[in-house]
Amino acid sequence: MKVKIIEKCYTGTQGNMHIGEEHDLDDRIANKLIARGYAEEAKEKKKKKKSFINRAVKALETPEDE
Numbered sequence: 001m002k003v004k005i006i007e008k009c010y011t012g013t014q015g016n017m018h019i020g021e022e023h024d025l026d027d028r029i030a031n032k033l034i035a036r037g038y039a040e041e042a043k044e045k046k047k048k049k050k051s052f053i054n055r056a057v058k059a060l061e062t063p064e065d066e
Contacts, residue, residue, distance in 0.1 A: 001030040003022070003039040004039060005033075009038040022042050
């Protein structure tokens, strides 16, 4: 589970974790940190949508058209 650290803390698997960092921890450890007030569940960042460009060919000119 991804968590965002609210208060400086230490875990045996990750070591020292500072305020504002995001870590991917085991669910059991993450739930303990959240319950004790050291972390909160990280929110997923929204991805930007790519703008759609219509590249379809509307007319094709060939030498036979002349």
